[in-house]
Every structure is written in structure tokens, then in C-alpha cells.
Amino acid sequence: MPFIELESHLPGITGLLEFRKDSALPIRELTQFLLRGPSSLTEGERELIATVVSNGNQCRFCTAAHTAAADLLLGETDTARQVKENIDAAPVSEKMRSLLTIADLVRVSGKAVTEEAINNAKEAGASDIEIHDTVLIAALFCLYNRYVDGLSTALPADPAYFGTLAERLVNHGYTRLPQGYDHLKK
Incomplete structure (x- = not known):
């Protein structure tokens, strides 16, 4: 049960963002820019970063949401599952593996990121902007994970919600729906 009164039809982050639209904007x-804006990393790769961080932070809502979005963008379900289990054994490029490792280090602490991890990413072909954006996405999802769990937001009653949410994230992005969310009331 959420620690503050939120719309019951809006589980997870959506309820929080609707609660304070001014701070949500x-x-x-920023999330729209980082995850859907111009980048040499695909949208699916950026969702994998969000997935790894959320999973490592044990944020069930965010892990399920970004796993579903990554699965939809990648067109399969194995990669997101495997990066959550073991980044080193996941079916991603060496560059992506090194970026996911950096993201996981950021999740622990910004100070956990080592020069070695950065050099490994550069040697695997990561650009400075890809490294920058990986760190920023990871830090942003630490914020989201703590926001969602710190206010004890609800998980959806129906796990199929995450498929619908993933379609919204893929097709509309991270900006607020123009019509709001009343259509989700049952």
C-alpha cells in the first residue's frame, strides 16, 4: 500500500508522476531525451541499462516495466532476462556488456565506477557520449527506483499491465499522455 494517497488505477511511477505533475515534467x-532521443545506442540497449539498474536495485515495478519495454524493442525475451542473470554471459556486444557493467557499478555507487571499467568500455568501442549517457541513465533509474520504492507504490494487480505499459513506452515514450490516464480506470 502506498505511503501517500495515489490514484489506485496508476501503479508504480505513473501514479507518482501524476501526483506531482510539476516535478514530473x-x-x-530528461527520461524521454535519454531513452528515446538521438543516440548511437538503440532504444532497446538503453532499456537494457534501465533494466539492469532496476533489477539490481530490486525495484520490482521498474524491473518489470523496463524488461517488457526492452523485450518489445528487441523483439525477443532472452536478452533482457540474461542481462539480469549475468551481464558477462548475456548475448550482447562487448561494448554493450562493458556499458551494462558500468551501469551496474553506478547502481552500487558513483564511486564504484573504476578507470578500468571506463577503459574496458572505450577498448570495446564505446564513445565518451555513450559512457556519459550510460552513467546518466543509470543514475536516473536509481532515482526512479528509490522514488517508486521509497513511497511504496503499488504493483499492478494484473501482470499483463506491463505489456500494455511497454507498448505505451515504445510507441509514445516517456512524456505524459496528452489525454491523461483516466482511460485506465476500471
């Missing part, structure tokens, strides 16, 4: 805009 810049967070949504």
Missing part, C-alpha cells in the same frame, strides 16, 4: 523530459 522535467524528469519525464
